[in-house]
Amino acid sequence: MKVGDLVSFLDESGEGEIIEIDGNTILVDVQGFHKSYDISKIIKREQGFEAQIINSRVINKDASVSRKVKRAVDSEVFVVDLHASAIPNFRNQLKGHNILLFQMETAKNHLKAARKNRLKKMIFIHGNGSGTLKYQLEQWLNSLSYISYQDASYKSFGQGAIEVKLYNSK
Structure with a gap:
């Protein structure tokens, strides 16, 4: 990392620009405010990453599983596979934290599309890895007032999915 790099934070949302490096302490300009971070708590943002996300589409890695899921849950359920292996063709270009950023x-x-289409329920498949993606999903979902969530059906998804119920859809 060097002065001028854009970075994201592991323990909070947002991004900023590195303005000073002093050993393991990084001073970051976050919307005009200067904040110090330990180097282990930030990650360099790849240039053009947002454009890749916006221009990408999610590919379901287990199409046959999706068909089984559709029969197991009612027709208004939207299933989203967030496995890293479901990332489109540029997945080999994404490293480390950028994969998590893409998944989130x-x-x-x-979720925005589900609200727009007035869906009542959706499933996020996060898998059974280290738990980082599940933790980040739960932190984000806890901040939303128009949803409730729980572990999805173990019978249909194992322990690797979250069921989200949407209320007052817009």
Whole structure:
């Protein structure tokens, strides 16, 4: 990392520009405010990453699983596979934290679409990895007043999915 790089934060939302580096302490300009971060708590943002997210589409890695899921849940359920392996063709270009950023952006875009289409329920498949994606999803979902969530059906999804119920859809 160097002065001028754009960075995101591991423990909070937002981004900023590095303005000073002093050993393991990084001074970041966040919307005009200067904040210090430990180097282990930030990640360099790849240039053009947002454009890749906006111009991408999510590919379901297990199409046959999706068909089974549709029969198992009612027709108004929207299933979103957030596995890293479901990332489109540029997945080999994404590294580390950028994969998590992409997964979270995908979840946010799909929830927005579900609200727009007045869906009542959706499923986010996060898988059974280290738990980082599930934790980030739960932190984000806890901040939303128009939803409730719980673990999805273990019978249909195992322990790797969250069921979200939407209220007052817009």
